[in-house]
Structure formats: C-alpha cells, structure tokens
Amino acid sequence: MPAFLPPWRTLAAGAFWITGTVIGVNDYLLEITPIVGNSMQPTLSPQYYTTGARDTVAWHKWRPAGPDLRRGDLVMYTTPHRGEGSAVKRVIALGGDTVVLDKRRRPGRDEDGEPKPSERTVAKNWDAMAPKVVVPYGHVWLEGDNWRASKDSNHFGPVSRSLIVGRAMGVMWPPQRWGRPWEREAGFAGKTKVVKGREAVPVEWEELVLGV
C-alpha cells in the first residue's frame, strides 16, 4: 500500500461509517432523488421532455404515511403493479373520502386519444369503478398532475398507505426552484372532485388496528 494512504484499518472504518450512515439515513430519515418522467408536469421537472432538466427533491422518510398525511401532499410510493419500482404522485383523497372520477383520466387511451388494446382490462375496471369511488380504510387515492400521461390510481385503484415510502419535503435543486412548488401552484387539484369523509376503522379490522 502506498505511504500516503492511511492504514487499512482506517480505510475499513471509514468505509463502514460512510456506508452505514448513508444506508441508515436513507432508510429512516431522508432521501434525495431526481424526478424522472412527465407524470407530475408542470409541478415537478416541467422541462423534462424538452431540455431534460430534472428537479431534485428531498423526501421525508420517517413514518411518511402517518396521521399527518394531508390531501395535496406529494408522496413517493412502491408501485402496486411492480414491486421493484417506485413513483411520485399527489395524494388526492384519504381513506373514507369519495372520489368523483375525472373522465379525462380514464385509462386505456394513448396520447392521441386512441384506445390501446393492451389496456382494455384496465379501462374495463375503471368503468366498473365509475362514477365514484369510496377510498377504503388505510388507503389513499393518488393521481399525477399531468392527466395526459400519468399511471396512477385510475389504473390500479386505491393505494395502501403501507406502500408509501416517502413524503416530499421540498425541491433542493436547481436553486431557482427551491421550495415547495406543489403548494405555490394553486391549480394542482385538476378536475377531480373529492367529497371529504371520515376514516373509520372497519369492524373486521378493529382488533388489528386498535388492539382491542
């Protein structure tokens, strides 16, 4: 080993502390990721498909889907249709709420409005849910801000809170977009109407949730 390098013990200790801290912080406290894709335009990464510019967002990871989760928050969640993947969407409704489905968001059509044969089942499921869905206990309704290109609860239905892995704290980079753009732009809610309801524990799950 060259003389200018520290002895192997110091190197090993340094590697342990750096790796351990990164994994521990990422799993419990904070994650910082760039946003790829156009499903959250124009809120996040608005120039993604023109210049490729990405927003880098910090995620709060300590109990992100606890009782302080609100409608309008941005969450990162493990996608229900692919266990390895994760995505970013906005919380539109919480458990107990009634969502009046937006017809523009009916899945199964491509960007030109032509029906896609591969998504016939998804469209059929959406028609079965329409015109309104009551979000079950422990679940949330997620939608992308870009209704033209967003694979969200309109495809796979209400998403369990257990799948939520992070809640957005703010845009870190680039500096001119610092802050919480999803709260500044008031038009986020789109056309999806939500009737607020009370999230009550169903009788059959009382023992599990309340421990009675």
Next chain:
Amino acid sequence: MAMPVFSLVARRLAIHRISSPFTALRRASTKQSGPKLQIKKAITEPAPPLLARYPYVYIFYRVFKYGVGFALSLHIFAEYFFSLNLGQGMSMSPTLNASGDWMLLSKRYRRGRDVAVGDIISFKHPVDQYTYSVKRVVAMPGDIVLRDSPDTSGQLIQIPEGHCYVVGDNLPWSRDSRMFGPLPLGLVKAKVIGKFSTSEMKWSSLRDGGDGGMRPYNPDNDVD
C-alpha cells in the same frame, strides 16, 4: 468527598496530557496525595485536547460512537440479510404455533423476489401500516384462484400484475387476501425459511413451505 476527587482528576489531567480518562482515574486514586506543588508550573503549558480535559464527555463520546455503530450494523443485517422474529397469532397454525415460535426470516425475498407458490412470507399489512403479518402464498400474478374459502361463493379471480394471493393455513381463523384482496409484491419483506419451536426446543426448515406445505401439482412427484 466527591468534589475534591473530581478536582484532583481535572488537575491531574491538566498536568499530564492523558489520553484516556481511565488512566487518569487510576492515577488520581493511587498516586495523588498531599499538596499539589507542580500545578502552577503545569498550567503554563498549552491546554490538552478538549476530550482529554473532560473525561465524562470522552466516555460519553466513546459509548455513543460504539452504540451508533452497533445500531447501524444491526439495522443493515436485519433489514437486508436475516432476522429472527417471534410469531404470534393462530392464523398459521399448525405450521407455526399460536405463540412461542421463533421465525428465521430471509430478506433476500424482499419485494417479492423469487417468491413462489407455497412459500410462507412476511409482509407489511396493507390495512395497518405498523403491522407485519405472516401468511402462505397461494397464487402469483396471472394465476386464477377462488376468491373466498372453498364451498362459499365459488367466485374466481385472476391475480393482477405485481400481486400475489396470501392465505393463512388456519382458514377459519385467518384474515388474509380473502378480506383485503391481492397483496402487492412490494409489501413483501421476507420469506420464512425456518422456525425454532420453544415447546419442542428444536429447529425445523420452512424453506419449502414446511411439512404440510402446499406445492403446485407436479406429475413427477405423483406417487399413485
């Protein structure tokens, strides 16, 4: 009594550049006696490092550092490699006892990697996010299953992409996919690969689903 001893320690530390508080304490208790004549001379020297001057801060720092290191190692091992958990509840009886069975969990199968029909898996509960549950996989994406227990509704459903169907071995006493529907594979945290029964005091493997394990039909294994 306590105050003079502490001041002795502090002064001794100021004189000798002592790196460890334990040597300082030993010297203070054995050698120190009588008036301290060298103190004035010693104080003219440059101050020793901060941690050496405050032994309690030093002890706290060492304990804290090793504690954090141990917690990080434990987290990484239990989250990404193996963990041993005590199971409770009779939904997996008789494969797992209602109480007193320790389960060995392999985290290689997290997010549903390599999970197959017949495996016993541990997953984050889709209804209560602070609960973990253990059930048996009876169907994987694309499979068609009975939605309810046999001889009830007879309704068949197809498991959607990225989901599995989990049911407890104790059918009448289990709340599982028959109630909450197909389980997203992203919620799967581990596979149960072994158990230690405290009533029998022995290990047994559950890697292939256990003795009464349910396997998909394979004509090669058909004895008749």
